[in-house]
Amino acid sequence: MSNGLSQQVIIVGAGPVGLTLACELALSGVPTRVIERRAWRTKESRAMGLYPGSMELFDSRGLAETFAEFGNPADRITLSTGGSVELSALPSRYAYLNVIPQSVIEEILETRARELGVEIVRRTEVVEFTQDETGVTVVLRTDGVQRQERCAYLVGCDGSHSVVREQLGIDFGGSTHQYAAMLADVRLAKAPLEKVRLTPAPGAVGVSIAYGDGWYRLACLDRSQPWSDEPLTMEVLQQTFARIVGYDAGLHSPRWLARFKVHERLADRYRVGRVLIAGDAAHLHSPLGGQGMNLGIHDAFNLGWKLAAEIAGWAPPGLLDSYEVERRPVAAATIRMTERATQMVTSASSRVRGMRQLVTGSVLRSPRVQRAVAARIAGLSTSYVDGPGEGSLAGSRTPGLTLHTVGGVPVQVHELLRNGTFVHLELRGTEPADTADWGELVTPVAGRIVAPGPWGAASAVLIRPDGHVAWSTTTVDDADRAAETAAAITTWCGTPYPGRRVPAGWPHDFPAEAPVAVLEVDLAITVPER
Ligand SMILES: Cc1cc2nc3c(=O)[nH]c(=O)nc-3n(C[C@H](O)[C@H](O)[C@H](O)COP(=O)(O)OP(=O)(O)OC[C@H]3O[C@@H](n4cnc5c(N)ncnc54)[C@H](O)[C@@H]3O)c2cc1C
Known part of the structure; x- marks a missing residue:
């Protein structure tokens, strides 16, 4: 250079x-x-594994299907003591833990x-x-x-x-904990039925995860054993895992055994x-x-x-x-x-274990709690409230929205992000916003969203390249909305100036005409009652 x-x-x-x-x-x-x-x-x-939030990010770059092809989708995380975290009920195209x-x-x-x-x-x-x-x-x-x-x-x-x-x-x-933590990739003679199973025990927890090709990831955190820098053997793993889960799962053919410290x-x-x-x-x-x-x-x-x-x-x-x-x-x-x-899962205290039973057996059955816990683990609820965005959607992640173009071809909004640009959604008119002054930094799209809450109420949204909302508005008047749009894009992409149309470093080709589209989205979340 x-x-x-x-x-x-x-x-x-x-x-x-x-x-x-x-x-x-x-x-x-x-x-x-x-x-x-x-x-x-x-x-x-x-x-x-990749959780739905990561899969959606990779979807916005065209890589999610490749990860899905090589992974094993797990719909839920099951607790052996009863209850589960249901990922399959999340409002995402990738409503599962992709075990890979x-x-x-x-x-x-x-x-x-x-x-x-x-x-x-x-x-x-x-x-x-x-x-x-x-x-x-x-x-x-x-x-x-x-x-x-x-x-x-x-x-x-x-x-x-x-x-x-x-x-x-x-x-x-x-801090760094000094208790025993071990993991391995093994085969099991007696495999659990669940793809992802978590077994709490007094002072310990055991986890088994199915890769889907006959191999299993096992992990044990055991507060009753001190940390050791001795290489992990199958015998120690076998004994520890059996003690935690309460049966001999018949571990064999290890391809990886490791100890690690929890920090x-x-x-x-x-x-x-x-x-x-x-x-x-x-x-x-x-x-x-x-x-x-x-x-x-x-x-x-x-x-x-x-x-x-x-x-x-x-x-x-x-x-x-x-x-x-x-x-x-x-x-x-x-x-x-x-x-x-x-x-909570490794506590030896009977009081904490009682609380855990209450949480997994009862609280997690509430659809609202279930949805919140699953979305948090999945990485779908991250919102940058401390960030510089404006509007009721600002900072939130763009959920999986299906876009129906005027020609009727459905497109995912995440797919509009594939070139790594901002995406401006004009949600009242049928013409995309005029973003020509910012050249390739912004992909403008016009359409509509049918959804509950702020997405349904929004008249325009500016989405950042990482899928979080930069700015949104509910302004109905076309001229006012156009002025707000220009101000928002200026805030995020700088003041337009001659020559900005082809900024250095943004060399990707875009369609000559931005697509005009109608967005339809179903954000309804259903959580199965047990
Ligand atoms: C035993 C173990 C089990 C784990 N299990 C899980 C799990 O089940 N789920 C999960 O989500 N996470 C798990 N993790 C954590 C996960 O692996 C890490 O969060 C992840 O690898 C972080 O990625 P990274 O790119 O930040 O760092 P790393 O993956 O650690 O990559 C850092 C890279 O930098 C290189 N490097 C370091 N110093 C230098 C240098 N000076 N010059 C050049 N290169 C350098 C290293 O060689 C390495 O390739 C586990 C971690 C360990 C150790």
Whole structure:
């Protein structure tokens, strides 16, 4: 690159978060390089599933069907003590936990990243870096040989032991538990009927998850056993799992056995100047509920378009800082949620176990509670109330809306986001809003929504590239709405100026005429009564 930069962005770490971020930046035309210490992709399954919120994000980039093809859909999380969390009742095209090993997710993401032109440099580690007003100088090491590269921004997606976080001096406060935690991918002679089954026991919890190909992920958290750094054996796992679930499931043929520590930690900052962190580098929590990777993927979708906007030069003031403003509270809430859930399911106290029985046996049967719990676990209820949006829908996620074009062909609104642009929905008139001054930054669409609540009442909505609502209005008067629309797009995409029509960094082709469409949506949620 002519400006002395070897890349605009260097991402440290080719885990699921680094690869997702690389795809997002590349989609926005930002030259990106991923530096990965490992020579090869990991074969460890680690995280085992994508929740509906993540599947919808990937749907907005055309990848969800690929993940679905390689996954095993689980409609619910069943508690052995009675009760379940029903994901199948959620208002989503992907109303299930897509059970799929992290290694497969990384393979799919890496393939997409390479297709988009991302350079992935393996067997190379980031050793240190310094930053100044114009960029970041990064020291890399390959086979013991060091060299320097310079980039405009550096993002640490380098996991729990993040070098980037440490060198920035970011505090990673929290706690690390010293009890036994183990997991394995095995086959079972006596497999449970449920695809995802959680068995609480006094002081412990056991989890079994079916990959759908005969393999099972087993996990045990056992407060009665201290942490050990001895390699996990089948014998220890067999005994621990049988003691927790109350029967011998006939574990055999392990392909992966691991111990891990449970941490609850949150970085006190996500950005220092031109260097940012995301994923496990920024937050760690109990694995119960399988939230870790999903949380990091949402970080990457939030950060990608904002960093691209900053680099392309159209980001309004504060946009990049809104990454931390929006994502850090979500991580803090997830840490609290998983910590409480872990305490509740593993408690040895008869009082807490009594409460748990009440929650799973009775409270979870309330459709309202069931819906709220399922949506929270699924990642469908995240709303950026502290973000800069305006209007009754601002900050909320765009739900799965079916769009019927004038020609009658149904399209999902999430699919309108596939080029990584803003989408403006004109919901009263039949003409798309005039967004020509912002060129390829905004895809304008006209149509209607039939839905209860604020979506039904909205007359126009501006959706961000990550699927969250930037702005909405209920103004009926056409001229007033057009003026509000222009003001909202200016807030988010900057003031129009000559030449803006083809901004640097947004090289994707769009249809010459924006589609005129009628939107129809059914947001009714039904939860089966037990
Ligand atoms: C044993 C185990 C089981 C888990 N089970 C689940 C689960 O069931 N569900 C769930 O949601 N989550 C689970 N997780 C958590 C999940 O794996 C993480 O949340 C997820 O991997 C985070 O992705 P990431 O990209 O942020 O970090 P990582 O996946 O850790 O990726 C970081 C990458 O950065 C590379 N790297 C690090 N430092 C450097 C450097 N200096 N230079 C170059 N490269 C570097 C590493 O080699 C690595 O590839 C589990 C984690 C572990 C350890």
